[in-house]
Amino acid sequence: MAGKKPTQDWMADWQALQKQYWSAWQDATRNAAGTVPDPALPWHEGLEQWSRQFANSGKQNETAERLLGSAKAYVALMQSMLAVAAGKDAGAGVQAAWTQALRDGFDLPGLNAAFANNPLAAMLQGLRGPGAHGFSELPQAFAPFLAQAKAEGMSWLNAPAFGYAREHQERMQKAAAAFAQFQDAVGKYNALMLQSSQRSFAIFENKLAERSEPGRQIDSLRGLYDLWVDAAEEAYAEIALSDDFRKVYGDVVNAQMRVRAHVQAEVERLGSELGMPTRSELDSVHKRLHGLRRNGADARIAGLERELASVRSELTALKKAVPRAVAAHKIPAPSAKTAKRKR
Amino acid sequence: MGPIRIEPQKALEEAQRFNRKLAAGLSSLRALDEVNYGATAKEEVYREDKLVLYRFRGDKAPTAKVPILIAYALVNRPYMVDLQDDRSLVRNLLARGEDVYLIDWGYPDPSDRYLTLDDYINGYLDRCVDAVARRHKLDAINLLGICQGGAFSLCYASTHPDKIRNLITMVTPVDFHTSDNMLSHWTRGMDVDLFVDTLGNVPADLMNWCYLTLKPVRLFQQKYIGLVDILDDKIELENFLRMEKWIFDSPDQAGEAFRQFIKDFYQANKLVNGGLTIGDKDVSLKNIKMPVLNIFAEQDHLVPPSASRPLRQHVGTRDYTELAFKGGHIGIYVSGRAQREVPGAIHEWLSART
Numbered sequence: 001m002a003g004k005k006p007t008q009d010w011m012a013d014w015q016a017l018q019k020q021y022w023s024a025w026q027d028a029t030r031n032a033a034g035t036v037p038d039p040a041l042p043w044h045e046g047l048e049q050w051s052r053q054f055a056n057s058g059k060q061n062e063t064a065e066r067l068l069g070s071a072k073a074y075v076a077l078m079q080s081m082l083a084v085a086a087g088k089d090a091g092a093g094v095q096a097a098w099t100q101a102l103r104d105g106f107d108l109p110g111l112n113a114a115f116a117n118n119p120l121a122a123m124l125q126g127l128r129g130p131g132a133h134g135f136s137e138l139p140q141a142f143a144p145f146l147a148q149a150k151a152e153g154m155s156w157l158n159a160p161a162f163g164y165a166r167e168h169q170e171r172m173q174k175a176a177a178a179f180a181q182f183q184d185a186v187g188k189y190n191a192l193m194l195q196s197s198q199r200s201f202a203i204f205e206n207k208l209a210e211r212s213e214p215g216r217q218i219d220s221l222r223g224l225y226d227l228w229v230d231a232a233e234e235a236y237a238e239i240a241l242s243d244d245f246r247k248v249y250g251d252v253v254n255a256q257m258r259v260r261a262h263v264q265a266e267v268e269r270l271g272s273e274l275g276m277p278t279r280s281e282l283d284s285v286h287k288r289l290h291g292l293r294r295n296g297a298d299a300r301i302a303g304l305e306r307e308l309a310s311v312r313s314e315l316t317a318l319k320k321a322v323p324r325a326v327a328a329h330k331i332p333a334p335s336a337k338t339a340k341r342k343r
Numbered sequence: 344m345g346p347i348r349i350e351p352q353k354a355l356e357e358a359q360r361f362n363r364k365l366a367a368g369l370s371s372l373r374a375l376d377e378v379n380y381g382a383t384a385k386e387e388v389y390r391e392d393k394l395v396l397y398r399f400r401g402d403k404a405p406t407a408k409v410p411i412l413i414a415y416a417l418v419n420r421p422y423m424v425d426l427q428d429d430r431s432l433v434r435n436l437l438a439r440g441e442d443v444y445l446i447d448w449g450y451p452d453p454s455d456r457y458l459t460l461d462d463y464i465n466g467y468l469d470r471c472v473d474a475v476a477r478r479h480k481l482d483a484i485n486l487l488g489i490c491q492g493g494a495f496s497l498c499y500a501s502t503h504p505d506k507i508r509n510l511i512t513m514v515t516p517v518d519f520h521t522s523d524n525m526l527s528h529w530t531r532g533m534d535v536d537l538f539v540d541t542l543g544n545v546p547a548d549l550m551n552w553c554y555l556t557l558k559p560v561r562l563f564q565q566k567y568i569g570l571v572d573i574l575d576d577k578i579e580l581e582n583f584l585r586m587e588k589w590i591f592d593s594p595d596q597a598g599e600a601f602r603q604f605i606k607d608f609y610q611a612n613k614l615v616n617g618g619l620t621i622g623d624k625d626v627s628l629k630n631i632k633m634p635v636l637n638i639f640a641e642q643d644h645l646v647p648p649s650a651s652r653p654l655r656q657h658v659g660t661r662d663y664t665e666l667a668f669k670g671g672h673i674g675i676y677v678s679g680r681a682q683r684e685v686p687g688a689i690h691e692w693l694s695a696r697t
Binding site for chain 2: 210
């Protein structure tokens with residue numbers, strides 16, 4: 001039972017833990033450049049400090065970044081759950097309170113606002129993917145066009161273009177329309193992720209209810225977190241295997257490709273104007289080379305096959321001719337012994 | 344009695360322990376050198392474009408008369424089969440007397456964009472099979488295809504049956520349209536022509552992102568929370584980093600081969616439905632009459648067992664064996680159980696057929 005101490009004692013412990021926590025960070029960062037963190041800052045700020053140092057270290061940086069991103073979220077969750085553990089009779093824990101603690105854990109100051117009630121969307125916020133570099137700048141690039149288009153009910157994007165810059169304007173209209181479609185598709189995707197996040201909390205409560213039997217109860221913060229992860233994955237799988245998701249996922253990918261294609265075309269145009277070789281030119285060369293190589297290989301193989309066929313037919317002819325010649329000239333066939341000596 | 348018995352004191356200690364480990368991890372992570380991989384000596388025996396064919400060297404000479412050629416997937420690096428001393432399918436096969444060759448497909452660059460499945464299967468793979476067979480003066484060798492490499496091996500064994508003595512497939516998708524195949528489900532709404540026409544080669548980062556989103560909470564977050572537990576264990580940390588390196592050290596995908604693979608395998612499910620053509624050769628699993636060993640992982644989230652099992656109904660062989668491994672798509676190579684069970688099973692199965 002947790003209720004032997006009054007709440008204020010737990011709060012004192014909590015503060016003591018905070019101090020130890022900061023002292024651990026200070027130990028860890030003592031030899032590194034940078035300032036010592038202010039103990040008044042929330043927990044996750046310590047992780048930020050660490051993150052900033054790692055950003056300059058180079059070594060194992062990617063793993064450290066992933067570790068820190070996850071740790072930050074987990075520390076926030078722990079903080080939220082500790083508050084429940086310290087403030088309530090943990091032995092008679094109420095599912096809803098713990099679920100709320102989880103929700104709160106995704107909504108702490110300093111964390112990405114997208115975490116609020118929607119941890120899945122936050123994890124997938126790079127939906128465009130690191131393989132699609134440059135996409136983060138697109139909203140800024142298209143912002144003026146989209147702002148104008150939205151203000152005019154998107155009709156501007158369909159307005160006929162004319163005049164000297166007609167072609168340019170038409171291309172930009174198409175690109176802006178493609179980007180608006182992409183944004184729309186991402187919005188639908190995020191809505192499904194929100195649905196999945198909400199469902200994860202419902203499944204979490206159900207899973208908690210199943211743990212009431214003696215021997216199955218959860219006795220650690222990690223255990224509680226792991227249970228939520230199981231719930232979140234279950235909820236995500238339900239959504240991700242649905243027909244709705246297939247459609248929305250396809251729409252996001254396809255819409256992104258349309259935007260990319262427009263951007264690439266603009267870059268090509270710019271490159272051409274500057275006398276730079278373009279992607280299309282290189283593709284064309286690669287395609288021809290590939291074709292030449294395949295044709296060359298095919299021709300070589302065909303040539304070798306012809307040569308082989310010719311050698312085979314000569315060999316067959318020889319095999320037939322030799323016994324006839326031997327018979328005609330009465331040449332004695334070489335004995336095994338003679339043949340061996342000759343070798 | 345409620346479901347939660349978290350005592351505040353223990354919760355505080357747990358949080359403190361987590362933070363202490365995390366803080367100490369700063370120095371342990373910084374002190375680590377770059378991790379290496381590849382445990383077994385090997386020699387290059389054939390090279391073509393970016394492809395290299397290796398033969399592994401064990402501590403003793405091989406006793407098997409027919410060598411095994413491993414064809415890995417294009418989407419990851421093949422050193423997963425020989426990651427480190429105590430996690431090596433290759434090393435364990437060699438220790439049992441097998442003679443092991445491996446195809447390293449290399450890292451395609453934009454000049455490889457137009458490589459097709461015909462180039463990979465009837466070209467590169469075929470020439471590697473020939474190179475191995477020639478070295479051993481054999482007409483046919485054993486082929487071990489892994490994941491996408493397994494699908495390639497099925498196509499190859501179907502169209503070049505005389506060159507394959509025994510076929511082993513590991514975590515190989517056959518029926519791409521089973522209800523729990525998330526990856527396949529997602530690809531079916533994709534316009535793959537638009538995708539490849541736009542991207543050219545498909546960036547590895549994009550592929551990896553897609554794989555991670557199959558289990559986003561586990562793979563983006565929980566895995567790294569678990570990492571905190573081992574931050575003070577150098578060996579475990581190195582193992583983790585080695586695996587991490589493998590996961591993200593991925594080649595880009597040659598655009599045309601990717602286009603065809605998604606269209607014919609993922610979208611049209613032609614391996615099962617029929618109508619698959621690679622180059623000028625029609626692929627039918629019924630042509631596979633050599634002995635087949637199909638190994639799959641019961642907890643595989645990338646290639647669910649339901650995608651691998653149907654091979655039994657579609658191959659033409661009467662000598663079909665199945666091995667269900669208790670583990671996941673990666674665990675089948677690197678887990679302790681895998682070291683104990685998989686190489687031995689492969690060796691015994693082959694020994695009974697050579």
